Amino acid sequence: MTEQKITLSVNGQSYTRMIEPRLLLSDFLRQEIGLTGTHVGCEHGVCGACTVVLDGRSARSCLTLAIQAEGTEIETIEGLGNVDKLGRVQEAFRQHHGLQCGFCTPGFIMAITDMLRHHPLETDDQIREALSGNICRCTGYEHIVNAVRELAKERGPLK
Amino acid sequence: MKPAPFDYLAAKSISEAVEALAASGGDGKIIAGGQSLMPMINFRLVKPTILVDINRIGGLDRIEKHDDRLRIGATVRHHMTATDVLVFEHLPILQDAMHHVAHLTVRNRGTFCGSVCHADPAAEMPMMTLLLNGTITAWSVRGERQIAASDFFLGSLVNALEPDEFVTSIEIDTLKPDTGWGFEEFSRRQGDFALACAATTLRIEDGVARSVRFALMGVGETPLRLAAIEEIIDGKTVSESLLDQVSEALNDFLQPNTDLHASADYRRHLAGALARRALRDAWKRADLRKGKTDD
Numbered sequence: 001m002t003e004q005k006i007t008l009s010v011n012g013q014s015y016t017r018m019i020e021p022r023l024l025l026s027d028f029l030r031q032e033i034g035l036t037g038t039h040v041g042c043e044h045g046v047c048g049a050c051t052v053v054l055d056g057r058s059a060r061s062c063l064t065l066a067i068q069a070e071g072t073e074i075e076t077i078e079g080l081g082n083v084d085k086l087g088r089v090q091e092a093f094r095q096h097h098g099l100q101c102g103f104c105t106p107g108f109i110m111a112i113t114d115m116l117r118h119h120p121l122e123t124d125d126q127i128r129e130a131l132s133g134n135i136c137r138c139t140g141y142e143h144i145v146n147a148v149r150e151l152a153k154e155r156g157p158l159k
Numbered sequence: 160m161k162p163a164p165f166d167y168l169a170a171k172s173i174s175e176a177v178e179a180l181a182a183s184g185g186d187g188k189i190i191a192g193g194q195s196l197m198p199m200i201n202f203r204l205v206k207p208t209i210l211v212d213i214n215r216i217g218g219l220d221r222i223e224k225h226d227d228r229l230r231i232g233a234t235v236r237h238h239m240t241a242t243d244v245l246v247f248e249h250l251p252i253l254q255d256a257m258h259h260v261a262h263l264t265v266r267n268r269g270t271f272c273g274s275v276c277h278a279d280p281a282a283e284m285p286m287m288t289l290l291l292n293g294t295i296t297a298w299s300v301r302g303e304r305q306i307a308a309s310d311f312f313l314g315s316l317v318n319a320l321e322p323d324e325f326v327t328s329i330e331i332d333t334l335k336p337d338t339g340w341g342f343e344e345f346s347r348r349q350g351d352f353a354l355a356c357a358a359t360t361l362r363i364e365d366g367v368a369r370s371v372r373f374a375l376m377g378v379g380e381t382p383l384r385l386a387a388i389e390e391i392i393d394g395k396t397v398s399e400s401l402l403d404q405v406s407e408a409l410n411d412f413l414q415p416n417t418d419l420h421a422s423a424d425y426r427r428h429l430a431g432a433l434a435r436r437a438l439r440d441a442w443k444r445a446d447l448r449k450g451k452t453d454d
Contacts, residue, residue, distance in 0.1 A: 001164040021167030021210065024201075043160045044198035048264065057238070057267040063197040064268070067167050068190075068212060111264055118238075119263065132349035133262025 006070045010035065011079030021067050025059075026050040028066035029076060037077035037106050041135075048134030051107040052076050058114035077106035080113070089113060089151060096147040100138035108134045112148055121152035162200045166209040170216055173298050173327060179211045181300045185322035187211055191234050194261070194269035195277040211325075219327060224249065228330045233273075237266035249333035250291075252340035252360060256283045262350045272326045275311075278318045278381070281352035283344070285312060286382035290358050290374040291331035297324040312381035336452055338362050338370070339445025341437030345429050347420065353377040354421045355429035357437040361392065363445045368392050373438075378415040378430050385412065388434075397442035405438065406431030 007016040010033060017032050024043075029035045029052070041049035043062045050061040053075035081087030086094060089109045099105045108131070115121060115130045127148050128141075136144065170176035180187045188207035190196055191214060199205040213219060219232040222243045229250060231240065240246055241257040260266055260274070260283050274284040275295065288295070293308035297320055304324065311319045320326070334340060344356035355377040361368045371389040376382040388405055395401050415426035 001166050004167065020164065022162040022164050024161070027161075043201050045194060045265065048262075051264055058264040059268050060194075060264055062201065063193055065167070065190075065193070065197075065210075068169075068193075068214065070169070114267070115263060129258075129349055130263055133264045 004067060006067055008066075008069050008071065009073045011075060019066055021065065023066045024062050025052070025054075025064040025066045025069050025074075026061035028069075029061060029074070032066075035076055035078050039103055039106055041103070041107075046135070047104070047107070048111060049104050049107040051110040051134065053110055053114055056114075056117070058111045075110070075113070077109055080109065089116070089147075092147040092151050093144070096143045096150065098139065098144045098147040099136075104134060104136045104138075108136065108144060112151065115148075116151055116155055118158075120158050121148060121155075122157065124149070127152065160201055163203050163206045165207050167212065168209060169212045169214070172216060176211050176213055176216065176325060177298050177300050177323070179209060180325060181323045183207075183209045183323075187323075189213055189325040191273050192236060192269040193273075194265050195273060195279070213325070222246065224333065225330075227333050227335070229333050230328050230330045231271045232328050233270065233326055235271050237261075237269050237271065237274075238263070240271050241266065245333075250331070252334065252342055252358065253287060253291075253331075255340070255342040256287050256358065259283050259344045259346070259350070259353070259356075265350075272329050275329055276318055276320065276326055278312050278314075278316050279352065280312075280315050280379060280381050281354075281356075281377040283353070283356065283376070286356065286358060286374050286376040288329060288331060289382050289384045290360070290372050292372075294330045295326055296328045296330070297321075297326050299324040303327075309384065315380045334360060335362065335370075337445065337448045337450060339441040339443065339448060341440030341444070343433040343437040343440070345433060355415075355426050355433055357430065357433040359434075359437045359441045361397075361438075361441050361445055363442070363449050367394050367396055368442070368445075369394070373434075375409075375413075375430055375434070378413050378426050385409075387412065392438070397438050402435045402438060405434055409434060 003018045026040050029038045039049040041047035045060045045063045052061045055072050081090050121127050168179050186208040190210045219234040221232045223230045275288050289308045295306040297304050340360045342358045344353045346353050359373045361371045371392045373388045374384045415423045417423045
């Protein structure tokens with residue numbers, strides 16, 4: 001089918017590519033522009049590993065077509081920090097041992113980036129509900145909840 | 160796990176969208192949030208020849224109140240419905256229901272109208288549309304058509320739309336200030352589809368229940384609005400003996416499926432237990448809100 005041209009911003013940098021309409025945003029990020037920090041797990045919206053932030057809100061990049069992201073601003077794990085200088089959420093995960101194998105971590109961190117901006121995280125119930133869309137097979141979640149609790153405390157109540 | 164090839168059109172107007180749908184000869188699909196459609200496309204269960212994206216059509220992203228009805232546009236995301244001030248004031252039951260819709264990342268993209276069109280028998284918004292006497296507005300090249308929610312859900316994942324029609328908005332009842340409500344759902348994990356769910360609204364007039372609405376989901380091929388249960392409750396006080404009567408009646412009505420997640424017996428038991436809780440909540444809230452009016 002006919003390729004179409006898209007231009008979008010990823011972590012503040014603009015990219016223009018010719019793509020097939022069927023290309024998923026997750027594959028666009030990994031294969032077209034080489035940002036492999038966004039992980040692909042289930043490819044049907046269940047595991048949350050591919051979560052990115054799209055125009056300020058978290059989104060499953062495997063359930064979004066790259067072509068639908070025309071003109072949008074995407075944030076991925078690469079935009080938050082790097083090994084030499086971790087972002088705040090990454091640092092909280094490190095301190096609280098919020099990861100073991102690390103496969104689900106980029107998805108968790110992008111979802112948490114969104115929930116720190118938009119969601120009340122005053123109780124553990126609220127934190128667990130907010131985290132329920134991401135699956136981790138290593139940690140048992142406890143350490144992830146601990147990391148989010150600290151971040152939420154730091155943020156204070158939602159304005 | 161990758162979609163089969165298709166063409167794509169980001170429609171700028173309703174007329175552009177319906178013309179593209181008509182031209183596809185029934186093989187086109189509408190996409191808004193894509194949270195139900197994209198998994199099916201990724202699995203190649205659905206192989207559209209063209210996807211018509213309605214996200215860029217102006218005016219479909221609004222929630223408006225007209226008299227005692229709320230109109231929800233086709234690109235209104237779940238997170239918008241969950242935090243909308245009109246919903247907060249006039250449809251608190253919808254807010255309760257929203258907590259059970261998938262997860263926050265899915266609610267950021269998924270739409271109310273899309274969920275209704277998907278017609279999953281264990282999804283919240285189809286049941287809420289049925290409970291609140293919804294009217295679905297669909298467009299095609301032939302013009303506009305209104306479909307009552309009671310005529311819309313034909314089976315599991317089957318709705319009454321023609322292949323060249325798409326939904327532009329859905330209207331549902333708001334709750335009067337003296338109306339109590341109850342919403343009770345059970346699922347295995349937070350955000351999963353319901354094993355069973357009950358929703359009800361009622362008012363108290365002269366000490367008895369009136370204007371009763373009662374719906375269930377997860378226990379049949381479609382969400383169910385149960386007039387027979389509404390009649391049992393209408394004109395009575397919601398007491399434990401009335402609740403016994405309701406769960407007995409439900410036992411006779413319901414023919415749920417046995418599947419991987421729950422047996423038919425367990426689902427029937429859940430439906431009865433959840434109906435009891437929802438009706439108790441609705442009665443308590445109606446009692447607290449008794450005599451309240453719009454002014």
